[in-house]
Amino acid sequence: MNRAESPSLLPLELQGVTFRHRGLTLLEPMDLRLERNGKTMIMGPNGAGKSLLMRICHGLLRPTSGSVRWAGNGATPETIRQRQAMVFQRPVMLRRSALANVRYALSVQGVPRSERRWRADEAIERFGLQPIAHRPARVLSGGEQQRLALARAWALRPEILFMDEPTSALDPTAIKAVEEAVETFHSEGTRIVMTTHDLGQARRLADDVIFLVNGRLVEKAPVREFFEQPQSREAAAFVQGELVW
Numbered sequence: 001m002n003r004a005e006s007p008s009l010l011p012l013e014l015q016g017v018t019f020r021h022r023g024l025t026l027l028e029p030m031d032l033r034l035e036r037n038g039k040t041m042i043m044g045p046n047g048a049g050k051s052l053l054m055r056i057c058h059g060l061l062r063p064t065s066g067s068v069r070w071a072g073n074g075a076t077p078e079t080i081r082q083r084q085a086m087v088f089q090r091p092v093m094l095r096r097s098a099l100a101n102v103r104y105a106l107s108v109q110g111v112p113r114s115e116r117r118w119r120a121d122e123a124i125e126r127f128g129l130q131p132i133a134h135r136p137a138r139v140l141s142g143g144e145q146q147r148l149a150l151a152r153a154w155a156l157r158p159e160i161l162f163m164d165e166p167t168s169a170l171d172p173t174a175i176k177a178v179e180e181a182v183e184t185f186h187s188e189g190t191r192i193v194m195t196t197h198d199l200g201q202a203r204r205l206a207d208d209v210i211f212l213v214n215g216r217l218v219e220k221a222p223v224r225e226f227f228e229q230p231q232s233r234e235a236a237a238f239v240q241g242e243l244v245w
């Protein structure tokens with residue numbers, strides 16, 4: 001089914017979500033609701049639990065307690081899995097060509113064979129990857145691999161895209177390409193949830209910010225409010241570039 005014709009996966013609602021490991025509480029009870037549109041940046045110091053939170057939302061990790069609900073529990077596990085994508089700081093590529101990596105992702109998502117070819121070609125073209133489409137994905141540079149990861153995600157037409165520090169290992173040109181890709185996804189209706197340590201990038205891209213410290217959700221605010229009138233002592237220090245623990 002076409003995304004436009006099917007009911008939305010969103011909102012995403014977390015209720016009382018915690019994550020504990022070996023007696024340590026890494027995420028304290030957390031309530032969160034992500035609406036259908038927008039670009040949310042998850043921010044906070046190292047070890048705050050940003051990646052954990054994102055992995056729990058995406059379904060890669062199970063919370064210790066609490067619930068993660070999509071569309072008010074109105075979506076099947078298969079739909080939930082198929083309608084989201086995630087891009088990591090270091091992309092995971094299979095030992096095959098760039099193009100074949102995109103086609104493979106489409107086959108895993110259950111896209112019919114007849115569609116896979118043109119949808120993969122379209123994604124490769126859209127992200128300017130034609131010159132390297134037939135090179136082995138694993139020998140591409142970090143920036144090229146990240147572009148390929150974005151093309152692969154785009155081919156899947158996700159309703160929501162999670163990105164975990166997608167630009168932290170990239171040079172300024174590659175960072176710009178990723179930021180443009182974020183705007184492309186957004187303009188085509190994909191919900192964006194992203195972690196970043198780059199305050200400037202958050203100001204440029206975010207609609208709202210979720211701010212974590214030590215596994216606690218300290219603030220959730222529109223981006224301007226977060227940077228100009230932070231409500232908490234920790235967020236005020238963070239936007240000044242001071243480390244908070």
Ligand SMILES: Nc1ncnc2c1ncn2[C@@H]1O[C@H](COP(=O)(O)OP(=O)(O)OP(=O)(O)O)[C@@H](O)[C@H]1O
Nearest residue numbers: 021026044045046047048049050051052053061195
């Ligand atoms: N799968 C896991 N199982 C157990 N502990 C984990 C797991 N993933 C992360 N942790 C721990 O949870 C804490 C938070 O980690 P997380 O990666 O979420 O932080 P972060 O805010 O993304 O940090 P950074 O900015 O450094 O990437 C860390 O102490 C980490 O060691």
